[in-house]
Amino acid sequence: MFEGPLQDLIDELSRLPGVGPKSAQRIAFHLLQVEPEDVNRLIGALGAVRDGVTFCRICCNISRSDVCRICADSGRDRGTICVIEEPKDIQVIERTGEFNGRYHVLGGALDPLANVGPKDLTISTLLQRIGGVLPDRELADSTKDTPLYDDAPEITEVILATDPNTEGEATASYLGRLLKDFPDLTISRLASGMPLGGDLEFVDELTLSRALSGRLKL
Numbered sequence: 001m002f003e004g005p006l007q008d009l010i011d012e013l014s015r016l017p018g019v020g021p022k023s024a025q026r027i028a029f030h031l032l033q034v035e036p037e038d039v040n041r042l043i044g045a046l047g048a049v050r051d052g053v054t055f056c057r058i059c060c061n062i063s064r065s066d067v068c069r070i071c072a073d074s075g076r077d078r079g080t081i082c083v084i085e086e087p088k089d090i091q092v093i094e095r096t097g098e099f100n101g102r103y104h105v106l107g108g109a110l111d112p113l114a115n116v117g118p119k120d121l122t123i124s125t126l127l128q129r130i131g132g133v134l135p136d137r138e139l140a141d142s143t144k145d146t147p148l149y150d151d152a153p154e155i156t157e158v159i160l161a162t163d164p165n166t167e168g169e170a171t172a173s174y175l176g177r178l179l180k181d182f183p184d185l186t187i188s189r190l191a192s193g194m195p196l197g198g199d200l201e202f203v204d205e206l207t208l209s210r211a212l213s214g215r216l217k218l
């Protein structure tokens, strides 16, 4: 245990995800030694992250402005939406270079045990995007010039890319049922494949059963 501000800093740092007490101590001592301007830059970044970040009104991704970089990109296919749980999932899919549509960030997954229901996710926003209708008046943006949602592009495909765990699967099947009401919409779920370079006998049962039920025709 240290005294005063140093211990306070260590305590605060150890609250961060992925930072244990030892790392917190190491970061705190590092900050004691660096140049004041480096510390000030960090303080500035910490302050700005709360005030300078907003959510895209189309896809609910974290954004600097009203519409995020991806939704504003006219080179992307506006008809395809990839539904993911968290903003960080976008980076993962972007890295594959295989997807050129737009995203929808749910803000989590359905989890009855943690009291996360459909209302806690951005499901109604998703439905409004697909339906192309404006939301209830109380949800609508007060400024007339900015429609709350997209200027109604024709959505033709929704890819459900929630996590391949119990909550993610439950969320995907819930959304799948809801989206069946849109007859012209293609709905797909990310294929759950076998790990490449793996051996069949080491694949867990859940992965194997998903791979079997989602098998591809050759």
Ligand code: ZN
Pocket: 056, 057, 058, 059, 060, 061, 067, 068, 069, 070, 071, 072
């Ligand atoms: Zn967006």
